Amino acid sequence: MMSKRILYLAITIATIFLSVAVCTTHVFANVFASDVRVVNPDGTAFDGNLADGTPGVGIEFRLNENATSVVITVSDGSNNVVATIDAGPQPQGLNMVTWAGVDDSGNPVPAGDYTFSVTANDAVGHTANDYDIIYAHSGTVIFTRGGTSIRNPAAPNFGHPIGGNGGGGGLKRGPLNFYADGTGFEQVEPNLSRFSPFDVRDFGGTGRLFKITSDDDGWLYYSDRLDPLSKIYTFGPSLDPATFAQVTTSDDSSKKGLGIDVVGTGTDRVIYWGLANTVVRAAIGAAATFDPANFEVVATFEPDTTAGDTLAVIIKDIVIDDSGFMYVALSRGGEPDGANPGIAVERYDISGTLPVVRADRQWTIPVGFDNGDGRPVGFGIDRGDNLNSNADDRIYFSGGSGTADRNWNTMRKIDDLATGGSSVVFEDISGSRTTSSRADMTVDAAGNLIWFENSSEWLIAVSPPDGPNSFTTPANDGISISTASTANAFPQISSITDVPNDQGNQVRVSWAGSFLDRIGNNGMDEYEVYRQVNGNSASKVSSLKSGPPGAWELVGTTSARQTSNYYLTVPTLYNETPDTTILSTFFVSAIGNSGTRWDSNAASGFSIDNLAPGAPANVAASEGAISGQSFVQLTWDESPDEDFNYFEVVRSTASGFDPTSAEIIGSSTDPNFVDDAVNVGETWFYRIAAFDFNGNKGEFSDEVSLLITSVEEGTFVSIPKEFTLQQNYPNPFNPDTNIAYDLPKSADVILKIYNIMGQGVKTLVDESQPAGRYTVRWDGTNNFGVRVSSGLYVYLIKAGDFVKSSRMTLLK
Structure with missing residues (x-):
């Protein structure tokens, strides 16, 4: 969950809203860039020299989702835009775009310091009420007890989902730092002495990392419950273990530290903490630590004995909206990880007399107890653009269940912050339908929902129905050019991407044209695209030349058209297969009207066969026997697909069987197959699927069946007509x-x-x-x-x- 800006004054809170370095165009967006940095075009550390034979600046960034276009804007020290680079569509994951060090007029920029930003655009977005999956990664044992996301673009780990690992799976107790596209993580390991008296791998005793949140400056706050006193720890925005510190501790050994929220920034920072059944708060400002005696009790919750509930109330999570209202996720029993059902998600007005009690709630959303086996887990909030009001806030909460109660193994959106109610926006996809009661959620910088589902070990990002959207990420590190470009006549490859919806064997090479292209007939005639020669490649050579080291073959040409950017569709060596990625390497040669050549950097990419073969048609089955052995002869139409490779045959004894999990009995490159593993009196059901040479598997054919009866000798299987x-x-x-x-x-x-x-x-x-x-x-x-x-x-x-x-x- 994320913070809001609050000034704490004695026992009341007056809300003020400060301007901080966050992007304010993210409302209900989904795509954004993170991990923005400057490198040399070959990926090495940027040396500032644009005239060293490898001219250009590599701008590296990671997209959490596919972008329909990415635009990089470079400004000088006076904030004047000097270059705008339209990199076109870019895929989810790590990308790099090369800037040649020239301005929009094609002239080299002088040495000096430059800033830049990366704008990711989604021209389509998600419409209607669709909350669509951006990514879903499984297999990493995460053991999270909480989750958050860094939303301050000035923070080094901006956009990263951060999990609070409880120490399972061989991981240490502390932050799990995931990339914004959900891939990989690094375990942030604080110094052993800074976790004293707990070992970094095991807190020992009954202490357990439970919840995590972050503030608008990118600081992380962890709630650790009992050993013997619950504590709050922090990490700085860099997640450097040296920034780890203990902020405070509870003064009651019976109170377990649970939900946590931090609001405000700098000297106006306020912390809210759930201690068992009590919510406390304190103004911590910019202080590294504070005395627990400064805590003010905001709320105290007791079991509703009138409803027959005698188990203690515990506060699983807390969030404060932009109008200062408090939302709590309440569960039952003394152990937050236990099997007791939850109670409710509730809202409270905390601007008046404190502490509030359950009778003061403005509304309630029952979760568990008398409403199924649900357990409220954690909140996520998108604060929108208006930080002075909750009018554009969206608040979500995750639920878990000890059973396959699909009503609560979900992420839900509060329908109306004033009146309550909730709707399912995403349902557990793990297949188990049993979501852990520790499966927390958060909302990232662009409003996407991140679910740390640690029962079936999923990290899932879901985009809200946002429509077309964009997000601009300012780079924290500038571009310091020590030596200006003198090789400005050289084109620069910006990207090599697969051509979608085809059968592969071609990519789109995009490049920034030579600046000499701008001077028309006195400059550039054409561009040639060369592919590195591979000894196994089919020859598509019209000429060979030496550019970058190695042998190269010409695969495409285009005339110079006095534009900034070009692209050309050219053939590759091979396609990517399910098991192997085979790169083809290219460079672009700019040819002046004098015959002089300027060769670009070399870059690699791969093509994908996006089209699977069609389902085999007219499948038929007949029976026969040889030497007393029955067999089934299957026949069907030949595949019309040009890249057809072979057919796969599956069978089952049950009609309507699932072919994806059925017995594979063989394959054939011809439209026929003989199954001789049959006996009289058996009924077999068959389906056929076609594969192409790139490993794509088509849909299965219609089902065909045959009852094996006694047959006369002399019915023979078809014999090939030729070798x-x-x-x-x-x-x-x-x-x-x-x-x-x-x-x-x-x-x-x-x-x-x-x-x-x-x-x-x-x-x-x-x-x-x-x-x-x-x-x-x-x-x-x-x-x-x-x-x-x-x-x-x-x-x-x-x-x-x-x-x-x-x-x-x-x-x-």
Whole structure:
């Protein structure tokens, strides 16, 4: 949950709102840039020299979501915009755009200090009432007891979801710092002495990190409950362990520190803390520590005995809105991680006589006890743009359940802050339908909901229905140019991206044109795009040249058009597969009308086959027998897809079966298959799916079934009409591949693998075989069982007088 700006005065709070360095255009947005930094175009530390043979400034940033466009604005020391770089669409994750060190007129900027910002745009957004998943990562054992997000762009970890790890999964007790796209995390480890008397890996005793929040300056606050006194710890915005400190402690050993919220900034900072069934607050300002005697009791909650509840009330979380109202998540029993159902989410006016009690609540949303097995867990708040009123605030809360009660394994939005009520905006996707009572949530800088679901170990980001939106992130570090660019005639590749909705084998190369392009007929004639030569690539060469080190082949040209930015769709070497990413490397050569060439930086990218084959049609099944053995003959139409590779056949004994989890009984490159693992009296159901050479799997065919009855001898399976050796699949491959061949009659068969030097590597088959269709797997080892190196290999078959070979590529 995030803070608001409050001035604490004695026993009343007068709200004031301060201007801080946060972006105020984020209301209900979803896409933003974080981890913005300056590097050399090759990713090394920026040296300030734009005339050292590798001219340009690499601007690196991470997007939490795909952006339809990214615009980088560079300003000089007087805040005058000198360059605007439209980098076009950029994907979720880490990206880099190169600035050539020239202004919008194509002239080199002088040496000096520059600032810049990164604006991420989403021209589509999410509409209607859709709360759509931005990312959902699982597999990391996070053991969180709370979650927050850094919303101050001036903070080093701006945009990062921060989890409060409780010490499970082999992790230390302390912050888990995730990237803004939800990937990876680093464990922030405070000094052992600074956690005294607790070991950094285990607080010992009954102490346990429970909740985490952050303020508008980016400081983190942790509520640790009991050992023997509950405590509050802080981390600075840098998350440097040296900034770790203990802020305060409770003065009552029976009070467990639970929910926490910090509001205000600088000298106006106020902290709210849930201690068992009591909410306290204190003005801490900029002080590193404060005396617990300064706490004022804001609220005290007792069980509702009139409703038959005798268990103690505990405060799971607290949040204060922009009008000063307090919201609490209440549960039952003395142990917040226990199995007791929750009570409610409630709102209180704390501007009058204190402490308030449950009878003072303005509304209640029952959660558990008399309303299912729900347990309120934590709050998230989007404060919108108006920090003087809660009119544009959105408050959410996460719920958990000890059972598969789907009504509460959710994130919910409070329908109306004045009257209450709640609606489900996102439901647990883990499959278990049992969400931990510690699965906290927060709202990030752009209004996205972040769920730390630590029962099934999911970190999930969900975007609200925002429509088109944008977010501008100012860079904390400027660009200090010591030597201005003199190589301004060189084009600069800005991005290499896959062409969407195609069958791959091509990418879009985008680049900033040479500044000489701006002077028309006296400058640049055309641009040529070159791809680095790979010994295994199919030749699409129209000429070879030397640019950056290595051999290159021309793959595209475009005329100079006196514009700033260009792009061209060019072929790649191979497509990315589910197992392997194969990069193709390119550079752009600008050709002046005098014939002089200026070559760009080299950059790499990959293409993806986005289209899967269609479902096989007209599947039919018939039965037969050979030598008393029944079989099923399956036939279907050939695949019309140009990049078709093979068919996969699955079967089940149950009609309407799920083919994704059914028994795979074989594959075929031809539109037929024989299943001889059947017996008379059995009924089998079959479905077929097609794969392409890039590993894409199409939809399964309609189901076909057959009851196996006794059949007369003489019904024979179809025999191939000719010898064939088919292309291996997959290809390229890692770690293994399949080689299929057909024999129209019995023959002595030898199938061997050779390296590119013609040396024998592995004998796969050396025996006499009857007519039929065969598939052999090669696991990438030689005759001694040792893995061979990556590269080009040849497989050759000899079957009687039939001899044929083909090539394949092993990747590592």
